[in-house]
Amino acid sequence: MEEAKLVAASAIALAVTLFAIFSLRPLAKRLGLVDKPGGRKAHKGRVPLIGGLCFFLGTVAGLTYLGYVDAFVASLLVPCALIVMTGAVDDLSNMSVKSRLVIQACTAWLVIGATGIYLDSAGHLLGEGFDLQLGLLGIPITIVAVIGLVNAFNMMDGIDGLAAGMAMVSIGSILLFANGGWPALGVVLLLQVLFAALVPYLAVNLGWPDGRKIFMGDAGSTLIGFLMAWSLIYLSHGKVGVLAPVDTLWCVAIPVMDTIGVMHRRVRLGRSPFEPDRQHLHHLLCDAGFNARATLAIIVAAGLAMGGIGFVLRNLPEMASLGAFAFVFALYLAKLPQAIAALAKLVPQRVAPVVTAPQATVEERVPLTADAPASGVMKALYVLSASTDAAQIAPIVEQMSRDARFETRVCIASPAGSHSEGVLDLFDLAPDVRITLAEVDDVAQVTSAALGTLDRVLSDFHPDVVVVPAGAPTSVATTLAATYQHIPVACVEPAGGAARASQDAGRKVMSSLAAMHFTATDSVSRSLVADGVPSDRVLVTGDPAARTLHTAVDRLHEDLPLQRNLTHRFGFMRENAPMLLVMGREKMGERLEPLARALRRIALRRPDLDVVCLMPPSKNMDGIDGMLGAFANIHLVAPGDYLGFAYLADSAYLSLALSGECAAEVAPLGKPVLLLNGAGEPALAGPLTSEVPNVRRIDVHEQTISDVVLNLISDRRAWEMLRNDERPRVDACERIVEALAAMRPSPAAVVPLVPAAELPRYAAGAGVREVS
Numbered sequence: 001m002e003e004a005k006l007v008a009a010s011a012i013a014l015a016v017t018l019f020a021i022f023s024l025r026p027l028a029k030r031l032g033l034v035d036k037p038g039g040r041k042a043h044k045g046r047v048p049l050i051g052g053l054c055f056f057l058g059t060v061a062g063l064t065y066l067g068y069v070d071a072f073v074a075s076l077l078v079p080c081a082l083i084v085m086t087g088a089v090d091d092l093s094n095m096s097v098k099s100r101l102v103i104q105a106c107t108a109w110l111v112i113g114a115t116g117i118y119l120d121s122a123g124h125l126l127g128e129g130f131d132l133q134l135g136l137l138g139i140p141i142t143i144v145a146v147i148g149l150v151n152a153f154n155m156m157d158g159i160d161g162l163a164a165g166m167a168m169v170s171i172g173s174i175l176l177f178a179n180g181g182w183p184a185l186g187v188v189l190l191l192q193v194l195f196a197a198l199v200p201y202l203a204v205n206l207g208w209p210d211g212r213k214i215f216m217g218d219a220g221s222t223l224i225g226f227l228m229a230w231s232l233i234y235l236s237h238g239k240v241g242v243l244a245p246v247d248t249l250w251c252v253a254i255p256v257m258d259t260i261g262v263m264h265r266r267v268r269l270g271r272s273p274f275e276p277d278r279q280h281l282h283h284l285l286c287d288a289g290f291n292a293r294a295t296l297a298i299i300v301a302a303g304l305a306m307g308g309i310g311f312v313l314r315n316l317p318e319m320a321s322l323g324a325f326a327f328v329f330a331l332y333l334a335k336l337p338q339a340i341a342a343l344a345k346l347v348p349q350r351v352a353p354v355v356t357a358p359q360a361t362v363e364e365r366v367p368l369t370a371d372a373p374a375s376g377v378m379k380a381l382y383v384l385s386a387s388t389d390a391a392q393i394a395p396i397v398e399q400m401s402r403d404a405r406f407e408t409r410v411c412i413a414s415p416a417g418s419h420s421e422g423v424l425d426l427f428d429l430a431p432d433v434r435i436t437l438a439e440v441d442d443v444a445q446v447t448s449a450a451l452g453t454l455d456r457v458l459s460d461f462h463p464d465v466v467v468v469p470a471g472a473p474t475s476v477a478t479t480l481a482a483t484y485q486h487i488p489v490a491c492v493e494p495a496g497g498a499a500r501a502s503q504d505a506g507r508k509v510m511s512s513l514a515a516m517h518f519t520a521t522d523s524v525s526r527s528l529v530a531d532g533v534p535s536d537r538v539l540v541t542g543d544p545a546a547r548t549l550h551t552a553v554d555r556l557h558e559d560l561p562l563q564r565n566l567t568h569r570f571g572f573m574r575e576n577a578p579m580l581l582v583m584g585r586e587k588m589g590e591r592l593e594p595l596a597r598a599l600r601r602i603a604l605r606r607p608d609l610d611v612v613c614l615m616p617p618s619k620n621m622d623g624i625d626g627m628l629g630a631f632a633n634i635h636l637v638a639p640g641d642y643l644g645f646a647y648l649a650d651s652a653y654l655s656l657a658l659s660g661e662c663a664a665e666v667a668p669l670g671k672p673v674l675l676l677n678g679a680g681e682p683a684l685a686g687p688l689t690s691e692v693p694n695v696r697r698i699d700v701h702e703q704t705i706s707d708v709v710l711n712l713i714s715d716r717r718a719w720e721m722l723r724n725d726e727r728p729r730v731d732a733c734e735r736i737v738e739a740l741a742a743m744r745p746s747p748a749a750v751v752p753l754v755p756a757a758e759l760p761r762y763a764a765g766a767g768v769r770e771v772s
Contacts, residue, residue, distance in 0.1 A: 005066060006189065010196035013055075013062030018200040020054035021214060028214075032593065033092055035215050047213050049091040051164075051201045052220020056084050058197035063190065070186035072234055075114040076227070079107040083150075083226045087219030097274065101147060104222070108146040111230060118142040121238050123245040123318050131238070146229040152255035153225035154218060155262070158282045159292045163216060164202040165300045166255060167224040171195045173251040173307030174231060177243050177314065185242070187231045194227065228252060246322045250310020253325070254281070254303045257332050264333060281336075288340050298343070378744055379407045381463035383454065385414045385472035388545075388665070390423035391642060392469050392492050395547040398427035399733040405741055409461055413437060413450050413474040422641045426551050433457055437474075447506070450477040458485050465743050468510075470494055470517075476506040479513050488515035488743060492736070493528070495520030495543035495664035515743065518736050520664065521691045539739055542732030546668035552646035553669065566647040572635050573610050578713055579651050582613040583666060584658035595658070595676070598705035603631045605710060612637055612648055654712055654719070656705070657695075667692050672712055672722035676700050694724035 028034060028048035035047045060077070063069055069077075086103045089095060112118050119142045122132040134141060157163035171191045178188050204214050216224075232248040234240060249256065258281045263273035271277075278287065285295040306328070313321040331339075380400060384393045393410075400406045410424065413435040424430060435453050454477055458466070466482045468475040470493045482489045491514040511517075511533050519525045520543035529535050556563050573579060582599065584592075599611055611634045639645065649655070649666045655673045657663035663675040673695045698708050712719050 006192060009062040009066035009189075009193055012065050013058040013193045013197040014200055015058075016061040017055045017058030017197045020057050021050065021200060021204055024048070024050045024054060025212070025214065031092070033088070033217075035091075035217070047215050049088075049215050049217030049219070051205060051214050051216030052084060052087060052218070052223050054214075055194070055197040055201045055216075055220065056080065056223055058200075059190070059194045062193035062197065066189060066193065068186065068189060072115050072117065073186040073190050075111060076190075076230055079110050080223060080226060082107050082110075083222050084219045087217060087222045091217040091219060104147045104150055104226075105143050107226070108143045112139060112142060117230075117234055117237055119145065119233060119236075119245070121245065123236075125246070125319050125322060127317070127319075142233060145233070146226065148259065149229040149232075149252060149255065150222050150225035152252070152259040153228065154221040155259055155280060156255050156282075157216060157221040158280055159286070159295055160213065161202055161206050161296050162282055162299060163221045163224060164198050164205060165296060166303055167228065168195055168198055168202070169254075169300055169303035169307065170228050170251050172304075173310070174235065174243070176307065176311055177247050177251065178235065185235070185240070187234050190227070191231055225255075244314070244318050244321075246318045246325065247310055247314060249325050250306055250313075250321075253306035253310070253328075254299060257329055260329075261333055261336065284336070284340055288344050290344070377407050378405055378465065378741065379409075379461065379463040380465050380467060380740060381409045381411060381458070381461055382467045383411045383413055383472075383474060383478045384469055385412070385474050388494075389469040389472045391545040391548040391665075392494070393467065393544075394423050394427050394429060395544045395551070395733045396467065396492070396736050397424075397429055399731075399737050400740070401429070403737060403741075406737075409433070409463070411435065411454075411457055413454065413472075413478075422643060423548060426548065426555060426642075435474075447473070447477045447480075450474045451481055454478050455481040455484065458482060458487060463487060465490060465515075465740055467492065467740070470507070470510060476509055479510050483513050489513060490516040490518065490736075490740060490743070492544065493517055493519045493524050494661055495524070495545065516739065518732075518739065520732070523691060539735075541735040541739070543664060543668065544732045544736060545665065547731060547733060548642075549646060549649065549665070549668045552643055553650045556643070556647055556650060562643070563647075566644065569644065570612075570637075570647065570651075573612070573651065577608055577610050578653040579610045579612060579648075580709060580713070581648055581652035581655045581666070582611065582615070582658075583655060583662040584613070584615045594700050594702045595705065597702040598709070599634060600631065601702065601706040602709055603634050605706070606713060607633055609633060609713060611635065612652075614639055614645070614648060654709065656709065663695050664692070667695050670694055670723055670725045672696065672719055674698050674705075674708060674712075676705070692724075693726075694722055696722055 025048050028050045033049050035049050063073070082103070086095070086100065090100060119138040120134055121138075122134060124130060125132050153163055153167065156166055171194065174191060175188065178185075201214070201216065201220075203209075204212075205216070207213055228251075232243065232251060235242040236245045236248050243251075261281075262277075262279050265279050266273045266275060266277065278284075281299060282295050285298060286292065290298065309324070309328075310321065313324055382393050382397055384390050390412075397408055397410055400408050409432040410429060411433045412421070412431045415437050421431065435450065435457070437450060454474070458481055462485075465488050466478060467490045468478050470491050475491070479489050479491075489510075491510055511528065511531060515537065517525075517528055517533060517538045518541045519528065519538060520541070522540055525538045525540050528538050556566070580602070582595070599613075602609065603611055611631075613634065613636045615636065616639055637648075645665075649669055652666070652671060655663075655666045655671065657666065657673055657675050660675060663673050667673050671694065673692075675695050675697045677697060677699050696708075698704055712722065
């Protein structure tokens with residue numbers, strides 16, 4: 001009967017944990033209780049840190065149903081709740097190490113004071129019949145041991161399933177040493193219920209059922225360490241005597257050895273033993289080529305093996321068991337790298353699939369030959385990638401195709417399914433060559449995959465100049481290939497985008513090798529010069545993408561079947577209802593949470609307003625989707641073809657941009673654009689608002705966003721004051737084409753670099769400016 005009740009209590013613990021996981025996941029994202037990638041954290045997306053709280057609730061529910069809680073277990077529950085609360089606060093706001101250690105020491109002292117249980121004996125290490133008593137010295141040893149094991153499990157929580165898996169291994173080892181029996185001790189029942197509560201957490205942490213993971217966070221890992229520490233201390237206490245003190249080492253051997261080993265290696269390197277690094281066992285295995293699942297399996301197997309060895313040695317003298325543990329530990333410290341290398345040779349499945357450079361397939365629509373052009377004709381090759389790049393490049397190609405001084409070719413280098421051709425169609429253009437790349441996120445792989453193919457394209461056509469957009473992933477490969485063949489490269493910088501060359505290696509390469517940079521604004525030009533680009537290689541021309549947007553909008557107004565198709569596609573937009581267009585890129589970080597709250601407030605205050613969030617599906621969308629999914633007048637839309645974007649931009653009464661690049665894309669229509677402050681773009685977003693009259697910069701604050709948006713929607717005069725219908729008198733494409741014409745090949749120079757000072761001048765007021 002008692003066993004049946006324990007099974008029922010375990011089932012309740014499992015069910016409550018599972019229910020808590022799916023109930024608290026949306027709340028965690030609203031509260032910001034999520035783990036974000038960065039630094040040594042290589043996971044994807046914002047993962048809720050609710051696992052520890054969930055299996056703590058499940059364990060308490062199971063114990064409550066069981067109804068058998070002795071005095072010691074009852075004394076553990078309040079300190080456990082304090083440990084969980086401390087861990088949750090640490091997950092939210094990153095408490096200092098000193099604060100965490102003080103709280104952990106206080107909780108250990110609470111248990112000692114409430115129960116009188118501590119490490120009072122080191123066991124019969126000197127032989128049977130001689131108990132090595134520690135006396136009051138056992139109290140500080142106990143506190144240090146508890147703190148040590150708490151942080152050992154905390155540091156083990158480095159890959160999916162590891163902390164929970166090792167906790168289950170430790171529980172299994174303890175139950176094996178305890179040898180079952182009924183009535184069981186309260187601590188043993190607690191561990192069995194905890195084991196059941198960990199099962200659903202482990203499954204979800206590994207991606208069941210839909211791939212949306214959760215982490216246990218510090219609240220969970222410290223709780224596990226705390227319970228393991230006190231369970232072992234209680235079971236090895238002289239009054240209980242279920243385990244010998246040396247047996248406890250075998251039950252938690254891997255966490256203890258890993259923690260001491262890491263600290264030992266740090267000290268040997270002359271560093272602080274508490275300084276984080278990638279020297280933990282799971283890091284070393286992953287760095288040796290094992291994937292996360294293989295690493296998890298190896299460490300769990302090692303934990304089981306250590307528990308098994310200890311169980312086999314339990315009937316030997318305790319000194320022999322301690323000597324065996326010391327021998328294994330010494331081997332671990334001295335031979336771990338060699339052991340991992342040997343294991344790597346024995347396990348052929350260890351290495352994650354090697355990602356080779358994605359193959360590029362080439363489709364040529366017009367043969368690219370190196371035939372000599374007509375006398376005086378300059379050969380130009382344009383290489384672009386996504387539709388945003390095509391929006392910059394296509395109008396320049398169209399302008400140049402009508403100029404008898406040039407022979408142009410267009411190359412699209414992008415994954416299959418990109419919408420670049422749709423932008424070219426706006427200007428009745430077609431790509432001359434299409435390079436199809438595999439879809440990968442690694443820029444280095446894209447560069448290596450495209451480099452060889454682009455080198456052949458350049459060799460076939462042998463252009464006099466190559467034009468690339470600064471933001472395209474294949475632009476680095478194009479620049480390198482052109483430089484190898486002594487062909488000058490002109491770079492079209494994005495308007496309002498991240499133009500600082502110091503931000504990544506690719507931009508540094510392009511900034512140092514490009515013969516000319518065409519920028520939309522003075523601020524971007526100054527940024528380039530500040531990053532070391534010679535001022536005579538920078539020319540302010542305006543934004544060529546403005547012509548693309550106006551051309552697309554004009555096409556929508558003229559082509560009624562196309563307009564009806566897009567109206568049907570965005571059928572959720574109500575007729576005669578004002579529309580707020582929210583535009584963002586993938587890496588928006590902290591700006592999403594106050595933005596989501598502000599949009600929720602706006603939707604409640606103005607139910608007649610349609611809010612369209614044009615954002616790519618990414619890790620950041622989970623939070624905003626969870627907060628706004630219930631509102632009928634808020635619509636989350638993934639970016640598609642350029643005409644779809646133009647339709648939304650033309651329909652918008654007001655736009656809200658999360659980056660300077662997004663603001664620059666929609667600003668040419670002259671309607672008011674609100675640009676949220678971004679920590680990553682202070683040098684660009686600020687000047688953009690002064691150079692583009694209809695862009696206004698606002699702080700990322702819930703009240704500020706909602707107040708400004710609601711004011712512009714309700715106050716027509718304020719909206720008109722921010723609006724700007726003026727168009728530049730000299731088109732940016734004309735300026736760029738004239739600048740490229742001045743880079744005509746010269747027999748005396750292999751790579752012609754014409755300073756901006758020698759380029760053609762325009763009439764006063766035309767808006768062409770030099771950067772000095």
